[in-house]
Amino acid sequence: MMRNFMISVDNFTSGRVHTLITSAFSHISTWHLISNMVGLYFFGTSIGRYFGPKFLLKLYLSGAVAGSVFYLVYHAFIVPSLQTQRRQVLSMHPSQTPGLGASGAVNAVMLLDIFLFPTKIIYFNFVIPVPAILLGIFIVGKDVVRILEGDTQVSGSAHLGGAAMAAIAWARVRRGRF
Known part of the structure; x- marks a missing residue:
């Protein structure tokens, strides 16, 4: 599991490049898997309906790779310098x-x-109606705070990698290149 289905700097530099993708299909617990799949279901249904399943799959896989790359950069360069400073x-x-x-x-x-x-109105925690943009700001802001606080339980860097891929996809869609 550690060698083939989890991303780490050591795995990547040892030639296990496939972990850039396989790590996105591994979860620490049933709850971790369920929470990711609930988000994928609700938002993926919308994207799939709008652009088709092929686009959704490409977006998902590119988000997985971008998340892994951001994770690697964070753990290779930022965490060591934070450890030294603190x-x-x-x-x-x-x-x-x-x-x-x-x-x-x-x-x-x-x-x-x-x-x-x-x-679009989204129900935060399935109860509180909020405009989607506020949820987006909250999600990105929370991940930035995770990075600044050094949260080791949830990877804000991987989340921000997915956010960066969403921004790239959004820019391409706006230019009519999807």
Whole structure:
């Protein structure tokens, strides 16, 4: 599992490039899988209906790769410098820290839907109605805070990789190149 289905700097530099994708199909728990798939279902249905299943698959996979790349950059360059500045010693070297989950891929799908339909009403936590753009700002803001606080449980960097892919896809759609 660690060698073939989780992204880490060590896996990547050891030639296990496939983990850029396979990590997006691995989850730490049933709840982790369910929460990602609920987001994919609600936002992916909209994107799939609008652009078709082939576009949705490409967006999902590119979001997975972008999330993994952002994760690698964060763990290769930013975490070590933060450790030095804060004089922290982690139990595992940042290059060995594994990541997994579909969050980067799902963020790409969710945020593209939000970018395309910013005034659409979304029910936050299935209860509170908010305009999609506010949810988008909250999602991205929360991930930036995770990075700044050094959250090791949830990868804000992978989420932001998916957000970056959504922004690229949105720009391409606006130019008519999808």
